[in-house]
Amino acid sequence: MKKIVFISAVLYFMATALHAQDFLKRSEVHGSFETDVMFYQPDNALGITDSTINGNNFGFNAFADIIYTLDNFSAGFRYEAYLPPIAGFDTQLEGQGFPYLWATYNTEKYSFTVGNFYEQFGNGLVLRTYQEWSLGYDNSINGVRVVAEPVKGLIFKGVYGTQRYYWSKWEKNGRGVVKGVDAELNFNDVFKFMSDAKLQLTLGGSAVSKYQADNNPFYKMPKNVGAFAGRFNIGIGKFNFTSEYAYKINDPSAVNNYIYKDGQGFIFTGSYSTTGLGVFAMFKRYDNMSYKSDQAVTGNALDINYLPALTEDHTYMLAAMYPYATQPNGEIGFQVQVNYKIPKKTWLGGKYGTGIEINYSQINDIDRQKVNDTTGINQNGTLGYTSEFFKFGKTIFNRDLTVKIDKKFSKNLKGIYTYINQQYNQDVVLGHTGEPNVFAHIGVIDMTYKFTSKKALRVELQGLWTKEDKQDWAALMFEYTISPHWFFSIADQYNYGNDIAEDRLHYYTGSFGYTYKTTRVSVTYGRQREGVVCVGGVCRQVPASNGFSITLSSNF
């Protein structure tokens, strides 16, 4: 009897072990890590003293994303730590834990997710959840998502859940519950007669609603706020057109000063592309389109939707000084961009050809008129205002003309030359109440010289000239790269034209980095000037600081 038990046990364990081996073979684990550490030190010129630092001379942001996959099943988590958050990140992030846990099961036609997920309907006008590490932004939904593609080209999505709000656990009668459905039909995939058609057509539609208990003792709040959107994408040969219109029912909130006006969002883009020439144009209008799952929350949190940005994203140090933040309460604007490649072996194109990019964008306030003689514009507890759909308001929020020329002179030397003319409304965009619009001219010369196939030196020379804000700046940067492992960089931004002599400061930085396969470490020392960081029109303030920063990132 004992033998039988023993043999059975051995067989069982062998079978389990074999099964486990098979299980392990089919399993995959991937992940990514990043750690950002900042050490602050006093800097009297920046007004940072020991007493202002007050012992908080250390900032630490870190995350680890782990994904496990077994056949059709996958699951993962993200660990985050802000102990304490680096200066400029929302202090409500302070803490550590696992804010993102999920499991997904995929079949050929379906995908089921429970836990946290990111999702986007169309352009995001009524729903987009995403994470942006550089902003400390995460509005993921914690709940259930189903995606079905019953036939190729027809996709249905359904989401239900509550959104992340820093480290706060959802509680009954707290922040709202989000539910939404989306359908997208690609005619060329679904209908055989269109499979080879020149006309490419996709239609989509979304409906989203949030439920939040009415805890507001002052205003009559709608408990259910719905938003709807329809969209298309048409491609005909070298032309492509996309558009989306969204409508939101009354949604009084702290962001819109508790007005009961409906909201509208509209974007239209058209592009033409052929060899050597690309033309892109975009029009957008947002009117009272902040859509959050908690009506009392302001700032970068609990957004259900996303309002795509329209302005050119500048990356050069001084060009990025005045970035535009999308104004959800209302803005109207357009953008036109032309890219042209002057052919090589022509007088202007030279031996290698010359690239030209011209971009112009302008964003104004929307037109706002009183709803009646006795109600002020945007007065709380009213319909707020009326607005003509295509009429531009008088106030300019941002205007930007960028001309960029890139030119290769030889096998070893190339350059990019940029001129930017900018008008920037600090009052509205940065909330610097009463400060005048900035009118700035910005010039950048960016030259790269390759010594060998692996060693290159890049030099940036930049200038920013304005009579407003902190007046004139100059910047210089040298970056030496030894591919694929090393880079060394020194830079200085000098506010030489500041009207206040003692504020004519140098913002110097020195940094180096080492990359080995997928692991990268970089160290920077120097001054950080006060400013704003924006990604896709969503921004956060960055205070002036001085010290060391270390970044370590890796993925596998």
Added chain:
Amino acid sequence: MKIRYLLLLVLAAVVVFNSCEKVDPPYIENVDYCSGDKKVLLEDYTGHQCVNCPTAALLAHTLQDDFCDRVVIMAVHAGYFAQPTSDPLFSSDYRTEAGNTWDTFFGNGAQGNPNGLVNRIPINDNYVISPGNWGTAIAPLLQQPAEAKMLIKNEFNSSTKKLTTKVTTTFLESMEGNIQLLVCLTQDSIVSAQKNNNPDAGQTPVEENYVHMHMLRTTLNGNWGESVNGGNTVSNGDVFVKEYTLEFKEEWIPKNCHIVAFIYHESNKNVIQVEESPVLN
């Protein structure tokens, strides 16, 4: 395409479409705010160079009406936008020592004017409340029973220009901890320039003859007041009387001035009760 997918989509869309509520006016809850003895202190942190501040001041007055005069407004000029400039229009300095101290402590200026404090009670760990949320913050407080009654008796001697203020506090509930009394002087109808972007509040971008109301001028007992109970437990019915004197400056016009007195928990700064009384009765 199978019909069940269409049905499913229609069903889901119906569920979401039904999740929509159109609110009809009036949009403000019909609550009787005229009964009740509790009053709420609304401190409007402002500055003459703040273009959005006149809108906030209008809102504060609207709320005072909405809440049946149970909101006591104090306009605290402090922070960057309250600084005097070389421009003669804005050369006046309306800042006060107490206002500057509170502005630093609560962080109003750092968060950008206009904003305010509602009974000095934080929401989401933040004392500073944007104007859009003032009504929402005030309403529930006014629905609470009063924990104390305050009576202010002012006697102004016009020949000596000396004000004597007697503040009588009667507790209606027992409470522990140190309870502070702070007595302030505010002044209405100060005509002076104000930057402005709201045509309903005056000329834009500058209203040269803006009428400043509820402006904090000084305090009668320091920046944080003084203890009424010496840290001892107070019981229902306990009465405390404090008396202060103040010599009026030339620019303080007695007929436009009020005394604002409030008691608060020293530990968390939360205001318990507030009262306002004109200097000339």
